[in-house]
Amino acid sequence: MRMLHTMLRVGNLDKSKEFYCDVLGMKLLRQKDYPGGEFTLAFVGYGDEKDNTVIELTYNWGTDNYDLGNGYGHxxxxxxxxxxxxxxxxxxxxxxxxxxxxxxxxxxxxxxxxxxxxxxxxxxxxxxxxxxxxxxxxxx
Structure with missing residues (x-):
């Protein structure tokens, strides 16, 4: 077994991709819209998913923010x-x-x-x- 990705729900996919790619230097590896479920998945990381753990940015259409709660660390x-x-x-x-x-x-x-x-x-x-x-x- 190995870790594949960590998923984060994001309120603005464009701003999140800009941060992870332009500010932190990751690459957009793939992105796909799911119209039936009204969400978009974008995978970012420092290398391909075959050999690297990546971050899945999940944008639920129409949701612009989330309560992060007190369970998430970093x-x-x-x-x-x-x-x-x-x-x-x-x-x-x-x-x-x-x-x-x-x-x-x-x-x-x-x-x-x-x-x-x-x-x-x-x-x-x-x-x-x-x-x-x-x-x-x-x-x-």
């Missing part, structure tokens, strides 16, 4: 230069909700950004991960 992306990545995200109009720096109670350097619907994406500076299991639990 998606994590590893980056080589967290400070430069955050600067680039801000320059492209993205929202950095937690500036880069060491996490509380650990040494891993992290930052958080938010997509147009408010979903959190954690950026992790590669090579700074301490005891990943302990630190991941502490960052929640």
């Amino acid at each position: 998606i994590a992306l590893g980056v080589d230069d967290i400070y430069g990545t955050c600067d680039k995200i801000k320059s492209l109009g993205g929202k950095v909700s937690r500036e880069p720096g060491p996490m509380k109670h650990g040494s891993t350097v992290i930052a958080f950004v938010e997509d147009p619907d408010g979903y959190k994406i954690e950026l992790i500076q590669l090579g700074t991960q301490g005891s990943a299991k302990k630190e991941a639990a502490a960052s929640v």
Whole structure:
């Protein structure tokens, strides 16, 4: 078994594709409308679905926002230069909700950004991960 994708319901598919593709550098892998169900699926990621886990953006026609609730955490992306990545995200109009720096109670350097619907994406500076299991639990 392997992970295939994570699904996020989005209120504006164009804004979400722009964020994930133009701001975070993913590629639109495929998109299909389902008129009978009144929804559109768009799959984005850093590589093809055969070898990579991707994100499924689900747009339910006529629904422009969702209550994110308190159960959702975040998606994590590893980056080589967290400070430069955050600067680039801000320059492209993205929202950095937690500036880069060491996490509380650990040494891993992290930052958080938010997509147009408010979903959190954690950026992790590669090579700074301490005891990943302990630190991941502490960052929640």
